[in-house]
Amino acid sequence: MLKPKNDLLQGTLALLVLKTLAREPMHGYGITLHIQMVSKDFLRVEEGSLYPALHRMEQEGWVSAEWRSTENNRRARYYRLTSTGRKQLAEEEKNWECLTEAVAQVLQFV
């Protein structure tokens, strides 16, 4: 469905966005900045993937959106995590842990 256009593993984008929104409601641009900043410029979210992903998450009911003003008095669409989204986040975090653990075990296997 969503073709990966960046270095992120498919599916990870949603996890990162959900996690970011778990802190506070945020607009699309803010999300890219936050992920870039926290990952110390290692992860860069492509706009071309972000908006389709946000839109899809909104349709799924994981996030809700509303128009608000930024600190600089600019109108922007803010996304907020819903309770379904929170559950989804928990699940994706768990999946991620399982995956990394499994990968780690494979790597440690001598």
Next chain:
Amino acid sequence: MSLIARLRGMLRRERLDQELDEELRSHVEMRTVDNLAAGMSPEDAYFDAQKRFGNTTLLKEDTRAVDIIDWLDECARDFRYALRMLQRSPGFTAVAVLTLALGIGANTAIFSVVDAILLRPLPYPEPERLVRIWESSRKHDSPRNVVNPLNFLDWRDHSQSFESMAAISGSMTNLSSHGQPHAVQGMQVSPDFFSILRVPPLLGRTFTAEDGIAGHDQVVILSYELWQRQYGADPKIIGAKIDVDAVPYTVIGIMPRGFSFPKIKSEVWTPLPLARTEDWKHGRYLTVVARLKPGVSLGQAQQDMLRVANFTAQARPSYNKNWSANVFPMLEDATRGVRRPLWVLLASVGFLLLIACANVANLLLMRGTGRLRELAVRSALGAARSRIVRQLFVESLLLSLAGMAAGLLFAHLGLRSLLALIPQNAPLPRSESIAIDARVLLFTFLASLFTAVVFGLVPALRLSRVDLQNALKQGSLRGGVGGHQSLRRCFVVAEVALALLLSVGAGLMLRSFSRLISVDPGFSPAHLLTMHIWTSPARYHDDLKRSQYVEHILGEIRNTPGIQAAGSTHFLPLTEKISGSCFSPADQPAPSPAESPSAQFLIISSGYFQAMGTSIRIGRDFDDRDSFSSQPVAIVNHAFVQRFYSGQNVLAKQLRVCWTIEKPVEIVGVVADARQAQLQDAPEPTIFLSNSQAPMYFATLVVRATGDPRQIARSAEAAVHRVDPDQAVSDIQAMETVFSDSVSSPRFQAVLLLVFAGLAVALAMIGVYGIVSYSISQRTNEIGIRVALGARSADVLRLVLREALTLAAIALLLGLAGSLALSRVLQSLLFEVTPTDPITLASVCFVVLAVSAFAAVLPARRAMRIDPMAALRYE
């Protein structure tokens, strides 16, 4: 994502587009500002911000694709895939489509009949406010009796629930154009008739109140069809004079094409002048139609009419005691008598469709089981269960749409042969508008969707629930299908039970029909020709002249070669026409008309019984002695003697009759009973009067030919014209045709039910065959082992048949229980057969069991030939 969210997304697309534009613009702006702050040139800052998006339009498309495009794409893929799958198994597809086409076609054909007759509103504005009002008599058990003129006038003047009320009196009318006499069906109506129906004329005007006053009533309105046929569609006919029953009438209007009144055919309308004169004593003969005031309910109107009827009963107790009034919606009234048979037919084809569904569902399950591996692979490759269900369902949808296309073809052909079963002379009410039109197409489409859901969804859900991963791993796919087999057994049981239900219905109808046509009508229809004449009142107003007129005609006919006998009656048997009146013994004081006993009356000529082949038991027929001025005489039938003079000699008894004869009549003969209104009605006590003494304005001549009655039609008509060249003759037909038409409705039901039951049994047989052969293929190695261990072919046969017959037995019990539960529905449609008729039930059960056994034996023979070595290697 649910379909609804997607659809909503589609509708909101416009707004979403704007929102998305705005969101992306705000993103670019924020990035540009940050870029500027980082020290880029304004141009670079904006360009960089833009570049990160790539192609903005593409991005927007991508974002939206989540909504619609993806979904449509997936659907198109599913359809292409389904089409490929169906092409790959043409045999399966053909059987499934054919089965569905039978079910859908039969439903379409019957629905088009039900829709045209029962469901479509009457062709007048605000038809739900139109009602018919009848007199009702508890004593005669007659809830719909024609109305007395004075009672009608009282109703019209004293009731409060109706905008207006009109009376109708139908009769034949003689017109002459280009010197040729011809009789057409006419209607005398009170002036409000057309304004109640709210149909304006095509040309000219309809009646005004003044036209309803005697002396001003020589105006006539013609039907479009008559105007086209006889008057060359000439608009100058308005204002011209034409001869109606030999009196010049002015043509004032032409009604639009197709205008008609339910159940009473008419091509000319003349005013019915009604006044409070002594004429009311002529009896009850009017049909009454009315339009309810807006907001008045049927119940309120009925209450109102009870009040008014109470008033008429008090005003003229001798005539109206024990009489009341009933109000019925016009549509219900017009379709009375065909409602139940049509609903029964629609329910039958509904059952047939269910059987077809069960059959196709079984086919799908059987094929689906073979496809488990394919489904397992798709599931392993990441297809969600909902995708697989959808995939399977799309296949069903395609099947049912193909079934619909073929079904419409079947319906078109079937409807033609079905309409051929309805005779021209005895049509179902409102049957002229039966056609496969947009409403019927919509019904067919919905029925097909429903069909797809019924036969497609259960197997789809069931198949997708199988643990596909497991199935794939096991290599053998047997493990997962045990549940399907029991589901398929349920389908087969349901099929056979429904087929039994339909066959019981058909069997009962058939038995009832054969009882009906073997009824002795009391006369012999063979070699009998009938023809109707209507004498113009203007020329034969004089009673004496009229009384001799029919005798002249009959004398002329009797002298024609090839004719054995001839006579006349005012109402021909088996045409649902009766007239009744009161009488009392002349040697007792006269009771009031309301309290007198009553009997059927028929006005006949001498020679009528001889022509009909009805025997005179005692006494004599009417003859030359019985003239207009001689002692009035009567003949009574056997039922009359049984009821009123049981064990007595009735000859020479004198009766006062409430007919046109003032003097008491003397009984001179007793005849055997004959059926009058319809074949199924037991003979009623009847008094026959002579047309020479109580002359009527109309008569049906019955002429017995030595050979084929159709051969003498010309010469008999010529004989009539020798007496009066202006006398129109109509409805010339053989009595055998009248007889056959009179049972056309039960024949129609019996034939259709028989066809449907035959189809149902055939489909159920395919179902049984399918399940038995499948179960044999599943048990090949079990049977192989048994054979290896010494089982003989009879044992194998028993093994296989046991399963099929157990299913059939369960189905029989269910089907019998169902037909007992539904027996009340059929009760009123059956003649001399009870709905639980043991012979019918037993023979139907036997047939269904035999057919099931036959369907099971075919594959069982394959099982008997199983080679144990091959079977064991097979695994």
